[in-house]
Amino acid sequence: MRTTKKYMLGFIGCGHMGMAIARGAVAKEYLERYQLVVYDHHDTNMKTAKGERFGLAKDEADVAENAHIVLLAVNPTQADAVLEKLKEHQPECLLSIVTGLSIAHIQSILGKDTQVIRAMPNTPLQIGEGSTALCKSENCKADEYDFIFQMFAGMGVARTIPEDQMNAIVAVHGSVPAYVYYFIECILKDAVSRGIDEEAARALLVQTVIGSGNLLKQNAGKPIEEFINEVASKGGTTIEAINTFKELNLASIIHEADEKCVKRAEELSH
Ligand SMILES: NC(=O)C1=CN([C@@H]2O[C@H](COP(=O)(O)OP(=O)(O)OC[C@H]3O[C@@H](n4cnc5c(N)ncnc54)[C@H](OP(=O)(O)O)[C@@H]3O)[C@@H](O)[C@H]2O)C=CC1
Numbered sequence: 001m002r003t004t005k006k007y008m009l010g011f012i013g014c015g016h017m018g019m020a021i022a023r024g025a026v027a028k029e030y031l032e033r034y035q036l037v038v039y040d041h042h043d044t045n046m047k048t049a050k051g052e053r054f055g056l057a058k059d060e061a062d063v064a065e066n067a068h069i070v071l072l073a074v075n076p077t078q079a080d081a082v083l084e085k086l087k088e089h090q091p092e093c094l095l096s097i098v099t100g101l102s103i104a105h106i107q108s109i110l111g112k113d114t115q116v117i118r119a120m121p122n123t124p125l126q127i128g129e130g131s132t133a134l135c136k137s138e139n140c141k142a143d144e145y146d147f148i149f150q151m152f153a154g155m156g157v158a159r160t161i162p163e164d165q166m167n168a169i170v171a172v173h174g175s176v177p178a179y180v181y182y183f184i185e186c187i188l189k190d191a192v193s194r195g196i197d198e199e200a201a202r203a204l205l206v207q208t209v210i211g212s213g214n215l216l217k218q219n220a221g222k223p224i225e226e227f228i229n230e231v232a233s234k235g236g237t238t239i240e241a242i243n244t245f246k247e248l249n250l251a252s253i254i255h256e257a258d259e260k261c262v263k264r265a266e267e268l269s270h
């Protein structure tokens with residue numbers, strides 16, 4: 001994409017997710033380090049950005065004036081204050097990853113002419129294994145949207161979804177890396193309590209998660225139940241565990257957790 005601005009992408013907020021996106025884009029060689037500029041409140045995040053050889057901005061306005069697309073990566077309660085500061089500097093295109101922050105709200109502050117892209121990424125994108133759901137404002141140009149869509153697609157999987165599903169999607173992939181880590185933590189603690197060496201258990205378990213995921217990926221049309229049946233030998237061990245999950249209604253626990261997760265996204269919405 002052509003631009004007259006000094007930087008292609010400017011980050012306001014470069015914490016966990018902002019840094020993950022910046023690192024992911026550079027690792028995949030989609031953007032060069034010199035095409036990124038960063039501004040964050042925290043000195044430690046600015047030092048990390050300096051160490052990564054990204055451009056450093058002095059404030060929010062500096063990002064808006066020098067970057068073609070401004071990426072808003074602050075926490076939901078901090079977003080309005082940033083948008084108010086950007087009002088004077090009218091970014092051409094604003095990419096927001098802020099949970100619950102609607103396109104209509106962004107345009108109500110920045111003006112209807114601002115192109116807006118809303119994305120829900122997840123942290124594994126920093127190693128090219130992420131997932132990102134995206135949507136855009138009606139006035140967003142194909143060039144800007146394609147540029148951002150391809151950036152995220154290059155870091156894993158990307159899908160366009162309707163904006164009214166952006167809150168519900170947190171319980172599909174945005175928050176879900178933490179669910180997976182929690183599940184892994186529970187299994188590991190259990191293994192150690194049974195005397196298994198922690199390093200060995202972690203290595204075997206992590207590869208199991210990767211391998212199971214890859215097998216699912218390579219057989220996208222195959223029902224999940226069939227994968228379970230292939231592991232659960234008749235009269236064997238696995239079915240005992242699966243039946244216990246069913247008896248204790250793990251599905252309802254997951255449903256309850258998802259409901260709370262999505263409800264929080266709705267509470268944060270504006
Ligand atoms: N973490 C994740 O997995 C995901 C997060 N998101 C969304 O991404 C956003 C960021 O999340 P995350 O990276 O985890 O949060 P972090 O708290 O790690 O990062 C946000 C950073 O922005 C800084 N900041 C706040 N206001 C400003 C400002 N005006 N100018 C410059 N920097 C500022 C914060 O500094 P300070 O602490 O000093 O305020 C902080 O360093 C959230 O809205 C979240 O909903 C979306 C998908 C996944």
Ligand SMILES: O=C(O)[C@@H]1CCC=N1
Binds near residue numbers: 099170174175
């Ligand atoms: O926990 C959060 O609010 C953010 C949104 C998705 C992942 N992290």
